[in-house]
Amino acid sequence: MISMDTKTIDEAVELAKFEQKIANEEKIEPSDWMPEAYRKNVIRQMSQHAHSEIIGMQPEGNWITRAPTLRRKAVLLSKVQDEGGHGLYLYSATETLGITRSEMIEALQSRKAKYASIFNYPTLTWADIGAIGWLVDGAAIVNQISLQRTSYGPYARAMVRICKEESFHQRQGYEIMYELAHGTPVQKQMAQDAMNRFWWPSLMMFGPHDADSAHSGQSILWKVKRESNDFLRQKFIDQSVVQIEVLGLELPDPEIVWNEERGHYDSGPIDWDEFKRVINGGGPCNYQRIKHHKKAHQEGEWVREAVRAYRLKQQTKNVA
């Protein structure tokens, strides 16, 4: 009985310290006490982010062998490689919360964990690589810049480093779009079509509207999320409309119009039924993405085996 009371008091003291740190804008570090719900919340967000980096390699990897020039091939190759690096970096950062990488991979492959639903759409033409770099990496940057101030230290620091690379990703995508949009009529049409297809899924990347977002309230209080979904989405729309004008393409949404009073662009309604269908497995490529991940993971078993054998050898050596 006494020990229970002591535990409760200890926890209350720890919780007060934790909340004070959050209020002071101090980072929570792996060795710090944190509420279980905070730990779970950050694990969910970081592992989903890591999975998105890794699964996102697939739609772009599809075009490495078909890039139109050697320069484009080299750029795309290094971009996709960066995404792999982001994924691994984030898996390691998530492991500091007491979950293993194998557990995260298992959650991804059994579809318990989600990843950005935009990667369940196919890349049909070369212009899709432009649209992805420009819009998808662009939306990711808007989100990730705000996450540089997230309350969990390893996540915040990972974002600083990752954002630097993301800005190159966006530029390479925009450069592809710019060249196509100023090329032949067929190329311009290709750019228009790619933008039209990726526009709506890009807006969905910010998640449901604030009023319908299941995890938003607590995440904002704990400063895991620093800005609301709708705020970030609006920021993305405002910056993209100007970029579309520079490209000389038609707006992908006829309802986009400048609202003088709000100082922002208004836009049409998002098809949330499509979002739910795709995030729950009903998108054009969900099955293919996970199937490919499992295959690659199985084929990589020999590497993990070799790492285990090497570690064992080192341990035996040290004992001897």
Ligand SMILES: [Fe+2]
């Ligand atoms: Fe990335």
Ligand SMILES: [Fe+2]
């Ligand atoms: Fe990226």
